[in-house]
Amino acid sequence: MKRRRSLIASAVALAVLVAGLTATAISAKPTKRSANSIEVLSLWGGSEKDAFLKVTAAFTKDTGIKVEYTSARDFIPEVRTRLAAGNPPDIGILPRPGYIGTLAKAGALKTLSSLGLSNSYMAGNYSSGWLKLGSSGGKLYGVPAKANSKSVIWYKPDSFAKYKFKIPKTWAQLLAITKSYKAKGLVPWSVGAGPSQSQWTLTDWFENIYARTAGPAKYQALFTGKLKFTDPSVANAAKIMTQIINNKYVLNGVQGVLGQSFVGGITDVFGTSSKAQLYFEGGFVGGIATGQVNPNLKAGKTIGDFPWPTIKASLDHPVVGAADFAGAFKDTPEVRQFLKYISTGAAGKIWVSTNAVTSPNKKVPASSYPSPLVRAEVKQLATAKTFLFDGSDLLPGAFGDTWGFALQDVIQKPGNIKSILSTFQGKIQGQF
Amino acid sequence: MSTQPLTTPVAAPPPPSEGRRIRPWSVFERLRGMLFVLPALIVLSTFLIYPAYYTIRLAFYEGSFNFGFAHYLGIDNFKELLTNDKDFLDASKFPPSGALINNLRWVIFYISLSLIIGLGLAVLAVRVRYERAVKTAIFVPMAIAATAVGIIWLFVYSPNPDTGVLNALLRGFDSGFHPIAWLGRPNLVNYALIFAYIWASVGFVMVVLSAAIKGIPAEIMEAARVDGAGEFNIFRRIMIPMLSLPISVVTIWLFINVIKVFDIIYVMTGGGPGTSSRVIAFTMYEETFLNGRPGYGAAVAVIMLVVLLPVMILNVRRFRSEKVVA
Numbered sequence: 037m038k039r040r041r042s043l044i045a046s047a048v049a050l051a052v053l054v055a056g057l058t059a060t061a062i063s064a065k066p067t068k069r070s071a072n073s074i075e076v077l078s079l080w081g082g083s084e085k086d087a088f089l090k091v092t093a094a095f096t097k098d099t100g101i102k103v104e105y106t107s108a109r110d111f112i113p114e115v116r117t118r119l120a121a122g123n124p125p126d127i128g129i130l131p132r133p134g135y136i137g138t139l140a141k142a143g144a145l146k147t148l149s150s151l152g153l154s155n156s157y158m159a160g161n162y163s164s165g166w167l168k169l170g171s172s173g174g175k176l177y178g179v180p181a182k183a184n185s186k187s188v189i190w191y192k193p194d195s196f197a198k199y200k201f202k203i204p205k206t207w208a209q210l211l212a213i214t215k216s217y218k219a220k221g222l223v224p225w226s227v228g229a230g231p232s233q234s235q236w237t238l239t240d241w242f243e244n245i246y247a248r249t250a251g252p253a254k255y256q257a258l259f260t261g262k263l264k265f266t267d268p269s270v271a272n273a274a275k276i277m278t279q280i281i282n283n284k285y286v287l288n289g290v291q292g293v294l295g296q297s298f299v300g301g302i303t304d305v306f307g308t309s310s311k312a313q314l315y316f317e318g319g320f321v322g323g324i325a326t327g328q329v330n331p332n333l334k335a336g337k338t339i340g341d342f343p344w345p346t347i348k349a350s351l352d353h354p355v356v357g358a359a360d361f362a363g364a365f366k367d368t369p370e371v372r373q374f375l376k377y378i379s380t381g382a383a384g385k386i387w388v389s390t391n392a393v394t395s396p397n398k399k400v401p402a403s404s405y406p407s408p409l410v411r412a413e414v415k416q417l418a419t420a421k422t423f424l425f426d427g428s429d430l431l432p433g434a435f436g437d438t439w440g441f442a443l444q445d446v447i448q449k450p451g452n453i454k455s456i457l458s459t460f461q462g463k464i465q466g467q468f
Numbered sequence: 469m470s471t472q473p474l475t476t477p478v479a480a481p482p483p484p485s486e487g488r489r490i491r492p493w494s495v496f497e498r499l500r501g502m503l504f505v506l507p508a509l510i511v512l513s514t515f516l517i518y519p520a521y522y523t524i525r526l527a528f529y530e531g532s533f534n535f536g537f538a539h540y541l542g543i544d545n546f547k548e549l550l551t552n553d554k555d556f557l558d559a560s561k562f563p564p565s566g567a568l569i570n571n572l573r574w575v576i577f578y579i580s581l582s583l584i585i586g587l588g589l590a591v592l593a594v595r596v597r598y599e600r601a602v603k604t605a606i607f608v609p610m611a612i613a614a615t616a617v618g619i620i621w622l623f624v625y626s627p628n629p630d631t632g633v634l635n636a637l638l639r640g641f642d643s644g645f646h647p648i649a650w651l652g653r654p655n656l657v658n659y660a661l662i663f664a665y666i667w668a669s670v671g672f673v674m675v676v677l678s679a680a681i682k683g684i685p686a687e688i689m690e691a692a693r694v695d696g697a698g699e700f701n702i703f704r705r706i707m708i709p710m711l712s713l714p715i716s717v718v719t720i721w722l723f724i725n726v727i728k729v730f731d732i733i734y735v736m737t738g739g740g741p742g743t744s745s746r747v748i749a750f751t752m753y754e755e756t757f758l759n760g761r762p763g764y765g766a767a768v769a770v771i772m773l774v775v776l777l778p779v780m781i782l783n784v785r786r787f788r789s790e791k792v793v794a
Contacts, residue, residue, distance in 0.1 A: 113757035120534045138760070142533040230652050233738045288627045288647050294741040295627040295649025309630060434758040441742045448654070448741070459554070 073102035074370045077125035078360065079111045083327035084320065087392035088129075094386050095377050101370045110233070112434055119144050124365035127374060129181050131360045132429040132436060133169045139363065140172035146364045148176045151372050153379060161379055166396045169425055170361045178361025179379045182393035185413045186240050186318040186356045186426060188341040190305065190325070195313060207248075207276075207347040214285050217313050225280060226287045226312035228301025229447075230294040235440030237298055237317055239428035240356070241281065242443055244316075246273040247354045248347040252422045255354075259427035261468030265461040271453045274443070276347070278450045287312045290447050303329050306339055316344075318358065319413035323392040326409075335409045343416055355420035358429055359396055432467050520773070527770045531762030545767035555743040556751055556768070567746040570658055574729060574747060578662050579722045583715065585666065586673025591703065593674065594681055603678065607671035614668065618735030621664035625650035651737050654744035661745055665732050669725065673718050680714035681707065720783050727776050748772045 080088055085107060092103035106125060108114040112135065118124045124144065130136060139145045149155060155176060158167055162180050170178030189210075196203075199220065204210040217224035229238045247255045250269040257263035258270065283289035287304055288296070296304065298317065305315040306325040315321065322341065326333045333339045346353045362378060364371050377383050381399025388395050391407040394414050402418070405411045417423070428436035442460040446453055527546070530539035549556050557566040589606060593599050609617065626632030627649040629639050635647040650660040684707065692702050708715075730749040733739060739746040739754060746754070748768060756765025 112760075113753070116533075116757055116760060144533070230649065230741065235740065288649060291649035291652040292627045292647070293649075294652025295625070296652075300626075300628070304628065311628070433760050437758065441740060444741045 072100060072370070073104060074126040074368070074374055075104045075106060076127045076129065076362075076374070077106040077108055077111065077114065078129040079107065079109050079131065081107050081109065083323050083390075084392050087323075087387060087390035090390055091378065091383050091387050094383070095374060098377070099373055101373060103374070115139070119365070126366045126368065126371050127362055127364050129360050129362045130178075131358060133178070133361065133425065134430045134432050134436070136170065136178050136361055136363055137172040138433055140175070140177045144365060145177045146367050148179065148364075148375070151364055151367060151375055153179070153372075153375060158379065161381070161397050161399055163396075163398065165423060166359065169359065170363075178363045179375055180396040181360045181362045181378055182387065183357055183359040183396040183417065184319040184394060185416050186358055187244055187344040187353065187416065188316075188319055188321075188413060189344060190302075190315045190317070190321050190339065190341050192305075192310075192313060192338060193340040194337055203342045204345045206345050206349075210345050211279065214280060214314075218285060223287045223312040224285045225314050225316075226296070226301045226304035227281055227293040227316070228296040228298045228304075229440070229444065230296050233437070234296075234298040234301075235444050236428060236436065237301070238277075238281075238443035238447070239436065239440050240318065240426065241277050241316060242273060243356045243424070243427045244344045245276050245347065246270070246427070247356055247422075247424050248344070248351055249273050249276060251351050252354050252424055255424055255427065259430040261464075265457045265464070266454075270457055274446050274453050274457070275450065277443075278447055281447045282450070293447060294444060299324060299329070306330050306333055308332075319394065319410065320392070322407065322409040322413075323390075326407075327392075335407060339409070341409060341412060352421060354422035354424050355416055356424045356426060357417060357420075358426035431464070435464055435467060438463060523766045523769050524773075526763055526766035529763045531764075531766065533760070535762045539763075541763065545764050546771070549764070549767055549771065555746060565744075567743075567748055567751045570745065571727065571729075571747040573658050574662055574726045575723065577659065578666060578726050578729075579719060581662075582666050582670050582673050582722055583719065586670045586718070587677050587711075587715075589670070589674045590678035590681055591707070593678055603671075603675065606674055609668045610671040612668065614731035615735050617664060617668045618732045621660075621667075621732075622651070622736055624664075625660055627652065651745075652741055654741055657737060657741065657745045661733060661736060664736070665729065668732075669722070673722070676714055676718050677711060680711050684710050716786070720779055723779050724776060727772060748775070 076092070078088070085105070089105060092105065096102055106114075111128070111130060115124065115128060115130075119139075119142075136145065148158065153176075158176060158179075166180040166183075167176060170176055170180055195201075199216065201213050201216070202209075204213055214224040227237065227241075228234050229236075243255070246258070246269070249272060250258075254263060254267075254269055258265070258267070280286070281290065281293060286293055302315055302317075302321055302325050304311045305313065307329055319341075322335075322339065325339055326335070343355075344353055362375060364375060379397070381397055384395035384397040384400035385404045387393055388400055388404050388410070389406060391405070391410055394405070394410060394417060402411060402414050405414055428439050431439060439460065442456055445456045449456070526535065526537060528540060528542060529537045530541055532538035553566075554560075555566055557568045558564055563569070589602075593602050593606075596602060612620075623631050624633045627635060627647045629636045629647050632647065634650065635645075639645045639647070648656070651657050688706060688710075689702060692706055697705070728749050729747055730753065733745055733747060733750050734753070737745045739750050749772060752765050752768040752772065754765075755761045755768060
């Protein structure tokens with residue numbers, strides 16, 4: 037009797053266990069969010085994130101659809117793992133057209149036309165250059181959400197006035213200012229390209245120099261896999277880069293560059309205890325400097341920007357810029373509404389009113405930009421004779437990072453440029 | 469002579485289950501036994517055995533976007549890793565470099581320094597009146613998450629002497645001192661990381677060893693002192709031999725820690741500058757998730773497993789032998 041009872045008990049326990057396991061297996065399916073909300077993933081934090089939340093707040097007010105914002109600075113691993121787990125965010129706003137192409141090829145993204153944003157509608161709001169960047173295989177996947185010029189150099193207008201420096205129009209003039217600063221006992225430059233994940237600032241240095249020394253055609257060819265990194269033009273541009281990024285002219289020397297982060301570098305120049313005079317990075321530096329680093333900065337007096345000077349007169353000064361594109365991983369009515377919303381001029385106006393971004397949207401007039409710093413950037417973007425997209429962001433997968441690592445090697449061993457470039461070429465060969 | 473008392477009690481008690489095994493319902497009894505083990509077994513196989521099998525199998529494929537088994541490659545991944553991937557192992561020049569060599573650096577410096585510092589602190593802490601305060605202070609970093617440790621040491625190592633404590637300190641000694649970017653120099657970065665991690669784990673070593681020191685019978689020490697042994701001889705000839713077991717436990721713990729070190733590197737350098745501070749675990753992450761090569765990343769994981777396996781076997785063996793001793 038007793039034995040039988042224990043048998044029954046065992047059987048029941050087993051049954052419960054098996055049932056429990058199947059239950060967990062079933063519930064392990066991706067959790068469904070409440071119907072009236074969407075998740076948007078991007079890499080912004082700080083002032084850039086606050087600006088975006090203002091846009092989503094307006095969207096929620098209009099439609100009643102809640103927007104959950106997920107911030108992932110290291111967005112590639114995040115997107116990759118969530119896709120593999122079958123639980124991607126609804127929308128990702130990603131900075132790399134190259135990676136959008138990778139996702140599109142893997143079938144992870146929905147085409148915009150299947151989401152109700154027709155090609156003609158998009159063409160009404162964006163120029164063909166932007167749309168091409170958001171496309172892969174002839175189909176449109178990404179809504180150009182925000183844009184920035186990466187061809188501006190940040191300086192201190194009051195310091196320039198004090199030493200009677202003029203805005204440099206050529207590389208030679210920029211080098212002359214650099215030398216004068218040095219001669220006056222000041223540190224001319226700060227560059228933040230170190231821990232962790234700030235090596236991309238070096239890729240921007242390289243791109244501006246390359247566009248001005250090799251020209252737009254070669255630039256496009258290099259970053260789309262049609263020209264090898266072993267081409268002499270690449271080594272030449274890398275060498276020119278080390279005319280400024282060397283132990284003489286940057287704060288704490290090359291080691292200091294590798295020990296400083298992107299925001300740390302801004303602080304070195306525009307922070308309350310300033311140590312260097314010039315900083316190069318995109319238009320977004322203005323928002324970070326005045327918003328996060330030092331709220332006492334005065335545009336036009338203690339902070340200002342000028343366009344990247346020309347290096348070869350015949351090549352003028354092409355504008356290198358970057359943009360973030362919104363792509364959809366899922367097709368729901370809410371996702372459709374959101375994409376439609378951020379492609380409108382109204383959303384763009386709210387976004388640019390925060391001074392954090394410029395909008396690639398045609399329907400956002402220059403007058404909607406409150407800050408003179410941003411207005412200068414918009415003017416540069418709008419009047420650019422040649423616009424080139426950030427080359428490292430065009431590289432497939434995570435090669436944008438690998439390229440930055442290679443440039444970290446370049447500034448440390450300028451004598452080894454050739455072998456560093458051929459190693460990099462070996463890695464990227466066949467990856468396009 | 470000495471084996472006599474040990475062997476007899478083992479052989480003496482009659483195996484208790486022997487009598488029962490003949491009874492017919494012992495099958496259910498056994499089933500019930502299995503049932504008790506089942507939950508642990510299920511958890512272990514879902515979260516350990518199955519993923520391990522999956523990873524090992526994946527290491528022989530190129531792997532698809534969704535971590536599926538696509539494009540069988542045989543041992544090509546391993547070949548590429550060990551012979552052609554200069555970021556993982558570059559044996560073409562001397563000294564060799566790469567993630568594997570960096571990890572070896574970690575093994576040598578992290579383990580030996582943690583042990584020496586930890587043991588030194590344990591021996592000294594016992595002798596001071598404010599022992600508890602000292603030990604607490606040294607143990608606190610152990611309770612800090614590795615991410616926070618990384619951020620703290622990012623500040624310490626900053627090349628800007630206003631935030632970089634280390635550079636400020638050195639400048640205090642020598643006003644003409646030029647700040648060093650500890651994390652920006654390929655020849656320094658690994659040691660800087662190792663030191664930060666030692667700071668975070670030396671407390672554990674100290675606590676374990678100091679407990680073990682207290683377990684050494686006082687009579688032995690006193691007898692040695694009476695016989696005229698100096699403090700150094702007591703330390704070398706009595707403490708060290710009597711601490712050999714806890715020291716080996718701690719060493720294995722440190723070894724496992726160091727082979728899978730990742731978090732602090734991710735936070736502090738991201739494997740940089742360039743690729744100079746990558747280790748095995750970081751390479752696995754980089755290849756799998758950033759470069760999107762799941763098969764290749766899995767091959768790195770398998771190599772990590774192979775490195776760890778002998779140590780784990782050693783560990784399990786020692787646990788078994790300990791049982792006999794007790």
